[in-house]
Amino acid sequence: MRHTISILLENEAGALSRVAGLFSARGYNIESLTVAPTEDPSASRMTLVTRGPDEVIEQITKQLNKLVDVIKLNDLTEGAHIERELMLVKIQVSTAKEREEIKHLVEIFRGKIIDVGDTNYTVEMTGTGDKLDAFIKSIESAQILEVVRSGVLGIARGSKSLQV
């Protein structure tokens, strides 16, 4: 099963490689991983998506908790939560018809065109992974020049929060 794990960790050099190293050393897979400092610059917030049977996920959370740099973690999948991903897509638009089509599609998906070139648009879009996948699918693959995705960000619903 797919799990989204939120991790609060010390913003120290090497903290990220401790997490990544744990996954490679123990043969766990990382589907996506995002990390950036929080409002407190001494701590970083990481969202990690992984897949595995329950006993493997249990080991993953226990092993992550054992890392000295990990302050706290929360398996978001255990409760109601929100996931979002940011995507930037560069799309080839050579004709007026193509421009119109893409513009329309971007509106439907509630994205934004953030850069316009002679023959291309760059589209910004946020949403769940499924929604971003659906947008990509709806475009001719020959038109897609470049896709950049942030990986999943996650947060629990309601008053529950992961804090130092």
Next chain:
Amino acid sequence: MANKEMLGADILVNALAAENVEYLFGYPGGVVLHIYDAIFKQDKIEHILVRHEQAAVHAADGYARSTGKPGVALVTSGPGATNTITGIATAYMDSIPMVIITGQVHSTLIGNDAFQEVDAVGISRPCVKHNFLVKDVKKLASTIKKAFYIATTGRPGPVLIDVPKDVTTEMAVFEYPETIEMRSYNPVVTVNSEQIRQAIELILSAKRPVIYSGGGVILGNGVKELIEFTRLLSFPITQTMMGLGAYPATDSQSLGMLGMHGTYEANMAMHGCDVLIAIGARFDDRVTGELEKFCPQAKVIHLDIDPASISKNVKVDIPLLGTVPEVLQELINGLNASGRQASSKDLTEWWGQIDTWRSTDCLRYNRKSDLIKPQYVIEKLYEVTKGEAFIASDVGQHQMFAAQFYKFDKPRRWLSSGGLGTMGFGLPAAMGAQFAHPNESVVCITGEASIQMCIQELSTCKQFDLPIKIIMLNNGFLGMVRQWQEMFYGKRYSQSYVKALPDFVKLAESYGHVGMRIEKPSDVVGALKEGFAIKDRLVFMDFVIDPTENVYPMVAAGKGHNEMVLSPEMESA
């Protein structure tokens, strides 16, 4: 001393002194010269110059295992740091508290492929509990404090501190923190009283219980409580190789070691038990055999300090998280308060079954052989040392014979690389133990292959007059490899025969030690007595043993505990 500025190198040495470090095992080199200069100018810490950095770490490890105090090693950057890795991994697998200080190139050179530069923090990361790169001399003292705190608390382990040269040459005020708190590391665990209650219920309902205890009992200083708990219940107890000595081997409730080369009675009891009480043990594959066949009828209680050890390999019914002495004390209190006892009538039947298994005398070997049997040497070593020696072992057949035939009644006497299985560990580990216990017998049980992996330390032993007794079981083979080739590879002895062995007597003598070669069974006892009578010198005893002897009993890979192979000696009996 307070508020006085000093060099980083002096801060480092003062911090180690503040941690009550007695011995620093190390090897100098370019970037640690300031630290070595600081060592020269003080007399609180004795530096032990080894002959290879791997040995520095093993010696610190032997010191730690035999005392319970953290071992400390100091090496230079680059090859000095990489040479420590085997030692660090060895300690990590066995959860040994250690602090390893590696020198690093000047911080402005880091990343430039400077002379003797290696990413020590990166290379060691998978085999340390934690590691640090110190970038600011002002943080050196607090980093050392953190390192000792992390290494010695919770599930212990090695911590590496990488110290760039400039950190040792800059000045700062030395202030050593009394205590340290880390928001991301809190090793204190509170015992869950509901789980204690459930465990007591299950323990009292057991008809065929077994206590399975491991190295965590020794690391967690829970020996007294383990003995009280086991005697209170009159349950049989088997110990992992790492746990030997926690419960007295000569006690009637002890079934000996379990696992691949454990006793018949221990493994059969594991297979037949209905309640398994695991204490400070981690269900290692050499212990469990095939997991599918492991303790098929048992409900499992698992006491451990490390949550990640619980239900890692074997599904646990009742987890008991906490330190061994605290949780065992809770169980003892609960059992006493319950006013109930485990049903002694039911246990009589179980003990009867165990005694039947015991009567197979699974460690029997041919005592009439014209060749020296390795088991016989260990048996006689046990008698001559009255079971009181500190025994460091290398890895292979001799290690298993030592674990089977030396009956440890006390903890911290058996120093062996269990998890990593590091050949070359024995001699340097014995050195660490001998420094810690200068007036005790310290023995290195080894083979002619293992000893050559750190043979250079004979020189260190001479320099520091360490009267270690080396018991080498010389069969001319990589014995355990040969055994597996005989059993599982059609007797194709690929690369397991050790040709061109040195004359070990002359070798020992050339280092300034006493060398002995023993070739007949009738000479074994006399040689041991003679060797151990020499109190002030290292004696290297080369026992030429039966090259065909194998370690039995054996649970082969993929087999269950009840599918042990007994020795051919016994099959024919």
